[in-house]
Amino acid sequence: MHNFEAPDLHQWLDRQNTADLDQLPYGVVQMDHSGTVLAYNSTESSYTGVDPQQAIGKHFFTEIAPCTNNFMVAGKYNEAALDETIDYIFTYVLKPTPVKLRMLKGESPNMYLVVQKR
Amino acid sequence: MDIQAQTQQMLSIIYQIPVGIVQTDKRGAVQEMNAMAIQYLMPHFVANQLTGENLFDLLSVVFPNALEALKSYQKPSGNILQQERFSVNHNSQNPATEQHLILTINRLDEKSYLFILDDLTELYKKEQQLFAIQQEQAVERGKFEVISGVLHDIGNAVVGFGSYLTKVKQLTKSNDASLLSKLAQFVKANEAAIGQAIGTPKAQAMVQLIDGLKAKQEDHTAKMEKAITDQMNIVAHVKDVLNIQRQYIGSESGERSLVSLRGIINDALAMQLATLEKRNIEVQTFMPDRLPPVKGDHTKLMQVFLNLIKNSVEAMDQQGGDGHTLSLELTKEQDCLVARVSDTGIGFDKPQKQQMFQRGFTTKPMGSGLGLNGCQSILQTHNATIDIDSPGPGKGATVTITYPLTEP
Structure with a gap:
């Protein structure tokens, strides 16, 4: 298993299926390049209270996590290639949770938001 | 749906609501925060090296007045701040990233505060644009006022100049030529007597000299009269140009009252009668006298018909020759009065028509080219339309004005 900081995390995540993603100790949101959610793992769901079935097929930055819809997160994904980690705050419903976000985008058709509690 | 599910649904609505909501304890520690609040505030927490756990820490930097109001608030609950505007920028190097937010603070109870935030940046930008446009318009209005003043002054000067020229023209008529002519007659009648006194050759020379002087004087007078007439024509042309310009710059909201188009056309025709008679142009009119009045600006409509007749x-004139006819027609057609001004002038071809309503278009060597475009502008403000047609070059033209009887 690759950890949150693994340099080749993006490539490794691309090889995991939904069940594999649910085993991970950190949150993973898999999106296509338009920002539509393809997979939303159970750890991510436990952080946010959002049911994976509710999330899949929706636009992540506007419909699932409007808290990320600014230049710090959503804006970053306009870049062609991205691997950046920042401190951020998520909320479980309304309870703030400090998190680390790793934003991944590259040649792969999938892009990721990887979330770890601080 | 049970109470818990309802609560959960309510909470997720609050989470998604497009307004930032933050609840803190009495020391500013964030208890609850919705998505929009994070979206708005996170960049500013980071820019100020704050963790995002305490809102007072951020307020003390970006909106200290709000924090002061909060701290000096004495009541156990109530509204502390109501939609106060403030601006923040997470990147002070770049004015484009400045955000304009409004903040409401309510004290919920002795232990907690509620903060409601909204982003007015887009609105603010639109406001700024509007302000810039208004300023631009004010400058334009200022320019118009200056131009209008200048036109007015030039107009007055031109009128003064014109009347001065008229006076000069009259003065040239009472010249010395008539006196010289009388003198010449006198000398001729008394040539014999004068000849006895100063000798016949001298007397003859004197008669010749006086005749010469008289001829020269008459020639001068004729030349001067022609020069003055030319000047007066130029002055008249300048006056025309000024009048047309004034209608653009002058008051936009002219007086609107019930007017008779028939009366206006007749007045315009009367003003041009001398010009028409001088050229032997036959005038035909067909205007029934029981036509309804229309709402309009008498002066401006008069300018339209004067322009068209001119x-x-x-x-x-350009077509040349004799036997020209100007015909004016005014009829009621459905809900409109239709005026037609036709001539037997040079006419035009189709490609030329395209340009005829453009500002500055002219076929005349001396024209200002404001004619048709000016008429169109005036008529548009009356909800009326103007069109011009010609069967072809050399075959005359007809201008048709359609004026609605009922204003929309």
Whole structure:
């Protein structure tokens, strides 16, 4: 298993299926390049209270996590290639949770938001 | 749906609501925060090296007045701040990233505060644009006022100049030529007597000299009269140009009252009668006298018809020859009054028509080219339309004005 900081995390995540993603100790949101959610793992769901079935097929930055819809997160994904980690705050419903976000985008058709509690 | 599910649904609505909501304890520690609040505030927490756990820490930097109001608030609960505007920028180097937010603070109880935030940046930008446009318009208005003042002054000067020229012209008529002519007659009648006194050759020379002087004087007078007439024509042309310009710059909201188009056309025709008679242009009118009045600006409509008649006269001048006809027709057609001004002038071909309503278009060597475009502008403000047609070059033209009887 690759950890949150693994340099080749993006490539490794691309090889995991939904069940594999649910085993991970950190949150993973898999999106296509338009920002539509393809997979939303159970750890991510436990952080946010959002049911994976509710999330899949929706636009992540506007419909699932409007808290990320600014230049710090959503804006970053306009870049062609991205691997950046920042401190951020998520909320479980309304309870703030400090998190680390790793934003991944590259040649792969999938892009990721990887979330770890601080 | 049970109470818990309802609560959960309510909470997720609050989470998604497009307004930032933050609840803190009495020391500013964030208890609850929705998505929009994070979206708005996170960049500013980071820019100020704050963790995002305490809102007072951020307020003390970005909106210290709000924090002071909060701290000096004495009541156990109530509204502390109501939609106060403040601006923040997470990147002070770049004015484009400045955000304009409004903040409401309510004290919920002795232990907690509620903060409601909204982003007015887009609105603010639009406001700024509007302000810039208004300023631009004010400058334009200022320019118009200056231009209008200058035109007015030039107009007055031109009128003064014109009347001065008229006076000079009259003065040239009472010249010395008539006196010289009387003198010449006197000398001729008394040539024999004068000849006895100063000798016949001298007397003859004197008669010749006086005749010469008289001829020269008459020639001078004729030349001067022609020069003055030319000047007066130029002055008249300048006056025309000024009048047309004034209608653009002058008051936009002219007086609107019930007017008779028939009366206006007749007045315009009367003003041009001398010009028409001088050129032997036959005038035909067909205007029934029981036509309803229309709402409009009398002066401006008069300018339209004067312009049209002048245009027709010029078109017939350009065509040359004799036997020209100007015909004016005013009829009621459905809900409109339709006026037609036709001439037997030079007419035009189709490609030329395209340009005829453009500002500055002219076929005349001396024209200002404001004619048709000016008429169109005036008529548009009356909800009326203007069109011009010609069977072809050399075959005359007809201008048609359609004026609605009921205003929309």
